[in-house]
Amino acid sequence: MRLSERMARLGTETAFDVLVRARALEAQGREIVHLEIGEPDFDTPPHITAAAIEALKGGATHYGPSAGIPELREAVAEDSTRRRGVKATPEMVVVTPGAKPIMFFVILALVDPGDEVLYPNPGFPIYESMIRYIGGVPVPVRLREEKGFDLDVDQLCDKLGPRTRLVILNYPHNPTGGGIPEAGLRAIADAAARHGVPVLSDEIYGRILYDTVHASIAAMPGMEPLAIVLDGFSKTYAMTGWRLGYGVMPAPMAQVVAKLQTNSTSCTATFSQKAAVVALRGDQSSVERMVAEFRRRRDAIVEGLRTVPGVQCVRPSGAFYVFPNITGTGYSSRALADRLLEEAGVACLSGTAFGEFGEGHLRFSYANSMENIEEALGRMRRLLARSR
Numbered sequence: 077m078r079l080s081e082r083m084a085r086l087g088t089e090t091a092f093d094v095l096v097r098a099r100a101l102e103a104q105g106r107e108i109v110h111l112e113i114g115e116p117d118f119d120t121p122p123h124i125t126a127a128a129i130e131a132l133k134g135g136a137t138h139y140g141p142s143a144g145i146p147e148l149r150e151a152v153a154e155d156s157t158r159r160r161g162v163k164a165t166p167e168m169v170v171v172t173p174g175a176k177p178i179m180f181f182v183i184l185a186l187v188d189p190g191d192e193v194l195y196p197n198p199g200f201p202i203y204e205s206m207i208r209y210i211g212g213v214p215v216p217v218r219l220r221e222e223k224g225f226d227l228d229v230d231q232l233c234d235k236l237g238p239r240t241r242l243v244i245l246n247y248p249h250n251p252t253g254g255g256i257p258e259a260g261l262r263a264i265a266d267a268a269a270r271h272g273v274p275v276l277s278d279e280i281y282g283r284i285l286y287d288t289v290h291a292s293i294a295a296m297p298g299m300e301p302l303a304i305v306l307d308g309f310s311k312t313y314a315m316t317g318w319r320l321g322y323g324v325m326p327a328p329m330a331q332v333v334a335k336l337q338t339n340s341t342s343c344t345a346t347f348s349q350k351a352a353v354v355a356l357r358g359d360q361s362s363v364e365r366m367v368a369e370f371r372r373r374r375d376a377i378v379e380g381l382r383t384v385p386g387v388q389c390v391r392p393s394g395a396f397y398v399f400p401n402i403t404g405t406g407y408s409s410r411a412l413a414d415r416l417l418e419e420a421g422v423a424c425l426s427g428t429a430f431g432e433f434g435e436g437h438l439r440f441s442y443a444n445s446m447e448n449i450e451e452a453l454g455r456m457r458r459l460l461a462r463s464r
C-alpha cells in the first residue's frame with residue numbers, strides 16, 4: 077500500500093519498541109530488568125478496581141458522551157480547582173482514553189503547516205512526532221543538565237514570537253525529572269499572554285513531586301483563555317492499562333477537542349470513567365504511599381549511579397525517571413543502551429529517544445523494586461568494567 081506523505085514524518089515512542097525487544101529476549105530464557113517503560117509497578121488501588129467492577133455489573137457498558145460522563149467531568153473540574161487554584165467547570169473538561177490523545181487533539185486543532193511550536197528537548201517524543209506529522213515546525217527548547225534540567229525560561233521566551241502557535245510545557249518532566257519554578261511559570265505566562273499563544277501544560281506527573289508543591293501555569297494571571305492542562309490517571313493511580321486521561325481548557329476549545337474525539341475514538345470506556353470518579357474523590361493515601369516509595373528509590377538509584385565509573389547523575393525533583401550523563405563511559409547513548417539490554421539484560425532507553433539533545437544520557441525508570449534497581453546497577457557496573 078502507498079502511504080500518505082505525512083506518515084514519513086510520524087515518530088514513535090521508543091519505550092514500546094524496547095519493551096518488545098526485551099520481551100523477545102525473555103522468550104529466549106534471558107532474565108531482563110525492566111527500567112524502560114514509564115509505568116508505576118504498583119497495582120491500581122483496590123477500591124478503584126472494585127468501582128469498575130460495580131460499574132460493569134450495573135450496566136455501564138454502553139457509549140457515553142464524547143467529552144466524558146458528567147460525573148467525571150465534574151470530579152475533574154473540582155480536583156483541578158482545588159489542586160491548581162483555577163476556576164475549572166465541567167464544560168472545560170474532556171476525558172480521553174489515556175492523556176496522550178489530548179496532545180494529539182490539541183496539536184491537530186491548533187497547528188497549521190508552517191506554524192512553530194515550542195517544546196522541551198529532551199522531551200516526551202510524541203510532542204515532536206505530532207508537530208512534524210501535522211506539518212508544524214518544532215522549535216526545541218533545550219533543557220540543560222547544569223540547570224538541573226529545569227526549563228530554561230529565558231531561552232523559551234526568546235524563541236516565542238509571531239510565528240509561535242503553541243507552547244508545550246511538561247513538569248515534572250519526562251525524561252529528566254526537572255521542573256519549572258513558579259517565577260518561571262509566571263514569566264512564561266506573561267510572554268504567552270502578550271503574544272496570545274496557547275500553552276499546553278503536561279502535568280501528568282504533577283502529583284509525583286518530592287521536594288516542592290506543584291504549581292500550574294493555568295493559575296497564572298492572563299492564562300485563563302490560553303491554558304490547556306493535560307493530566308490523567310495512568311501515573312498517579314497506577315492505571316496505565318485503563319487508558320484514562322483528560323484535558324482542562326477553555327470551554328469552546330473543549331468542544332473542539334470533544335469533536336475530534338467523536339471523529340476518532342467516540343468516547344472513553346464508560347465503566348473506566350465511573351472508577352475514575354472514585355479515584356479522584358476517594359482515599360488518596362495510596363498515592364502518598366507510592367510517592368514516598370518512589371522517593372526512596374530515587375535516592376537509591378541516584379546514589380548508585382553516582383558510584384558507576386564514567387556516570388554522573390542529577391537528582392530529579394519529580395516523576396520516576398533519572399537521566400544520567402554517561403559520556404564518561406566512552407559510549408554513545410544508543411550503543412550503551414543496546415549493550416545494556418543485549419549483554420547485561422538491563423532494559424533502559426537511550427537519551428536520544430527523547431530528541432537530539434538527549435545524546436550523552438540514558439533514561440532509567442525507577443518504577444521497579446529496590447531489589448531490581450540494585451540488580452540493574454550491579455549489571456551495569458560489571459558490563460562497564462568488562463568493556464574497559
Ligand code: PLP
Pocket residue numbers: 114173174175176177200246250278280308309310316320321
Ligand atoms: N505525558 C507524558 C510526559 C508522559 O510521560 C506520558 C506517558 O508516558 C503521557 C503524557 C501519557 O500518559 P497516558 O496516555 O498513559 O495517560
